[in-house]
Amino acid sequence: MDRTQLGTQTTLTRRRFIGGVGAASAGAVIAACAPSTTPGPAATATALAPRKGGTLTYAASADIVSLDPTNIGDAVSANSSRMIYEGLSRQLPNLEYGPALASSWESSGTVWTFKLRQGVKFHDGTSFDASSVKFVFDRILGPESTLRKGTWAGIVASVDVVDPFTIRFTTKYVDPFFPSRVSDGSTASVFSPEAFKKYGKDLAKNPVGTGPFKFGEWVKDDHLSVERFTGYWGGDAYLDKVVVRPQPETETRLIALEAGDVQLAIRLNPEHISRVEGNKNLRLVRNDTTRHYYTGLANLKKPFSDVRVRQALNHAIDKESLAKNVLSGLASVQGGLLPQGAASYVDLPGFKYDPAKAKQLLAEAGYPNGFTASFVGTKGIYLKDFEIEQAMQEMWKAVGVTINLNIVENAKYLEFLRADPRTSTLEMWWDTFSGAGAGSADYILQRFGCKSFRPVGTNTAGACFPDIDAITDQAVVELDPKKRDALLKTVQERLSVQAPAVWLFSIKQLTGTSAKLHDPVLRNESLYVDEKTWLEA
Secondary structure (H helix, E strand, O other): OOOEOOOOOOOOEOOOOOOOOOOOOOOHHHHHHOOEEEEOOOOOOOOOOOOOOOEEEEEEOOOOOOOOHHHOOOHHHHHHHOOOOEOOEEEOOOOOEEEOOEEEEEEEOOEEEEEEOOOOEOOOOOEOOHHHHHHHHHHHHOOOOOOOHHHHHOOEEEEEEEEOOEEEEEEOOOOOOHHHHOEOOOOOOEOOHHHHHHHHHHHHHOOOOOOOEEEEEEEOOOEEEEEEOOOOOOOOOOOOEEEEEEOOOHHHHHHHHHHOOOOEEOOOOHHHHHHHHOOOOEEEEEEEEEEEEEEEEOOOOOOOOOHHHHHHHHHOOOHHHHHHHHOOOOEEEOOOOOOOOOOOOOOOOOOOOOHHHHHHHHHHOOOOOOEEEEEEEOOOOOOOHHHHHHHHHHHHHOOOEEEEEEEOOHHHHHHHHOOOOOOOOOOEEEEEEEOOOOOHHHHHHHHHOOOOEOOOOOEOOOOOOHHHHHHHHHHHHOOOHHHHHHHHHHHHHHHHHHOOEEEEEEEEEEEEEEOOEEOOEEEOOEEEOOOOOEEOO
């Protein structure tokens, strides 16, 4: 079914996820992230009318960590929260941003004025208006240590209610990306003020938003359930209920899909392609993402504080071999932070596989016999994460670096990543980065900027390069795209050489669905369900 986006700014037809109908390309990012769908042998092109009813079960790669939008920092929680909460804007099929809880907006210099949608209700029956939005931002910018507080504090100077359905943001600099910052899935998604007054931080377990589904229950490590919210401003959802089940083992997700126990399974492995494509009851979706896999390094600690050691660890990894033999071609080797498809992306040479060079650099840094380090890793949460970790362990061993691999479950992993790098116990770790959304300059500053050490920002590594920050700061406020790209080219080149991480791959994603499932939402790598998703009987 085609969906017309609501609002005054733009009207676009929704890209079919299963039907294989793509939105017209508006540039390289759109083309790069468009999904392709492989139907099973008996698939038919016959158009069907959407059916109301049914329960969709979705096999996720990990359990939810939180359902408090202000403190969500993982993909599983973000995807689930999109069914419950909404932002002022939403990401469209062409990866641009259009209206959601705001019907329109305009900007003048550092002032953004949003006209809000009227007649919207929260799931607790209270009304949404401009005071709801201000309440969210008063919390974000207030004394509570929210997850992205440092980010927002560096962007927003003030938030003012103009009238019941008009909200005005004044930013600290001219920010062309502001609508993307207040979108669905962001830490600015709007929750019910009355619910927060009732539950406080336990909103994380009792979410109340304006989305097409209302919270049912969350049984940790077992399932999350949401139910149709009757009275949703965008029209009642087709599905009665959605159940999200954490299934960290990829093979377990596929078996459940084959058995019909789930109708949607994310992050399948390359060896599963033939099984899904050969099953008439299933369909396979391949899509590029702006997800970058890399290895985090504790830049403040020896030996990682020496750039020669960081460069040596990069030279020790045969990334081409991993992309071909472990990931079966579902990856492109990266030479820097920004992944292919991200705004202002530059193709960088990075560090070629050269074990002899790695040993030479280690010796120059004072480690002729290598060293031993711990590595915090994941298993099954990301495509072939454990297999890549094991392969890298052997490659580093070949140059004298002994890695003690510590696999942890997702909540513990995120706890490690959110620690202040000045006191963190991390040495090396599995890390990922998504370059979709707001400007690339922001992402670079957040991941490796001197002022973005956790918990203020998302700099887990403790990396700090003042000369790179200075150029990136210029790019943040540069409105001319060509000039901004030129600045960010310099930034990416310098950051690549500094090697605050071991750069690895941009990743393609494989998703399996029931042939009876129609119109789940795929935006870059985000996969979720909305009011237009439906199941055949």
